Amino acid sequence: MKLRALECLCELSRCGFNMSRAAERLHATQPAVTRQIQLLEAELGFEVLVRRRNRIIGLSTEGEALIARAEQILYEAGQLRRIGDELRSPESGRLVVATTHIHARYTLLRAIKPFRARYPNVSFYIQSGDPSSIAHLVSTGQADIGISVATADVHPELVTVPCYPIDRVIITPKRHPLLRLKRTPALEELVRYPFIVYDRRFSGGLSIIDAFERNGLKPDIVLTATDAEVIKAYVAEGLGIAAIQKLAYSRTRDTGLSMIDAGSLFGLPIAVLTVRRGVFLRRYMYDFLALLSPDLAATDIDRLVGVDMSRPAISG
Amino acid sequence: MKLRALECLCELSRCGFNMSRAAERLHATQPAVTRQIQLLEAELGFEVLVRRRNRIIGLSTEGEALIARAEQILYEAGQLRRIGDELRSPESGRLVVATTHIHARYTLLRAIKPFRARYPNVSFYIQSGDPSSIAHLVSTGQADIGISVATADVHPELVTVPCYPIDRVIITPKRHPLLRLKRTPALEELVRYPFIVYDRRFSGGLSIIDAFERNGLKPDIVLTATDAEVIKAYVAEGLGIAAIQKLAYSRTRDTGLSMIDAGSLFGLPIAVLTVRRGVFLRRYMYDFLALLSPDLAATDIDRLVGVDMSRPAISG
């Protein structure tokens, strides 16, 4: 069995079973890919691909099981190379962070500045998505570090570390009646106004709508968005009020808005860092995690990530 | 990178870094192994092995991290072959069960008979050990299925399924004063007699000694053993009384002994089946698990073992 054959198979699968495209991405010719697949099938003794009249149409059921493991093998092989990279050139490499808009815009921004200063030769990639797809990106090794909120889905191959609570504020247009209260309004008071809500997939546990519904209230939802900037724009236009992350509000920049602290009105979701269990973290990745969560020591990370760790701590 | 090189490295490590022996086990010549290692080191760009004056004395620290992943890769490659084997010859293969003496002697014995009848061409291997090493054997893929008791150690790569409670009995020599009670004695009554105890590593949770000590009692421990047969022999000789698994006592065979039900006096440890998470289970392995725990459906096993399972169920 050869790693090259597994590589061909996985790439073929990613390219929708188009051999030409897979070959191109593998920097090889079509016949070479055909050959590798054939050799693999011959060695394993069964048809991995389902062919219909000389066309590949998909994976056999066994092929599904096979490819999942092939991906795993290639991932680990990548990790081996990464160990080599770390020793050869510890100052350069790539760092792929999967995160939500809001963390990309605020949390990450703060961390990237010192990080870039320390590691100018590390290329930084940000993958945006909802918490579920962030978990997926990290678990498949497409991203090194995930920053989002806890998700309901269970990923035994992921390790998550709670990072900091996400404070929420209620934002309103200037001179809104709610501002006269001079205190955190009750849900019953908020529900009287049209609401613009943050997409529940991004909310981490209790969403805004959940909070209302749990109290038997039916808010008037104007629209749902995944981006605090969008929500702020709509609120500023007087279309409604909203609850967003405190991070996303700036008194000086958001001049068209007013802010009321939301306290724990909508629950207190917590930001979490996610890495794949057993991942080899490069030195600069440790340092980046430390920037995001300064009280997280490298030894803690090791303990969490370690394949044969003695305690599970917090894990997904 | 080549699988062959990783294979050489892992075998080398297993052979205590003796290249000649590793080469022999790999059915290759020494120079071939040397070459593979050299190529690997050249590709990765660092010294995996620590050499002192032309002798290999061990792994570098990075080598440790590397070899763990290499093992993982080779394990998964083995799984791919196993998928092929299953399709080519579903009726033959090997089944390695890691278990304790007691389960090997009783639980397993009952399951093996029908299993052998159904799969005469499957070679059966039993690896005996304490629950901790059983977990290790399964987690490293050296054993397919573990049968023992729950251990304190956490293995995120293992999936365990509780199977059945392990009833315990108190055994005494014939005509022992305790027998006059005609009921389960209290710990305070038992503590008056010298005790022969089952090794705590095999006890699963609460050991015999724990039960006494938790009640502030100090039993007179004659000796500790890992094998119920040994314990029975000593009890029969009048050296003390003991608590063993009910399974291990037979009225007809153990003529020199008497038995009293221990109820939940020493806790109710539970037998567990263990498999490696994400393992590809061959059809005959499913069938074997079903023999051990008839109410465990194949779909349940799939759900437990599945790499991207949606619920964690019971896991170590």
Added chain:
DNA sequence: GTTTGTTACGGCTACCGTAAAGATC
């Protein structure tokens, strides 16, 4: 001197790419 690891060399396998053919839409 025996065991152990590395280097040198020749044979052979097997991979790759180019070219062409076969099939499908």
Added chain:
DNA sequence: GATCTTTACGGTAGCCGTAACAAAC
């Protein structure tokens, strides 16, 4: 006809084993 996959063929790279060499216990 265009796209896609497989087969055919020749060049080349690289792996393996034998043999010789170097070092250590």
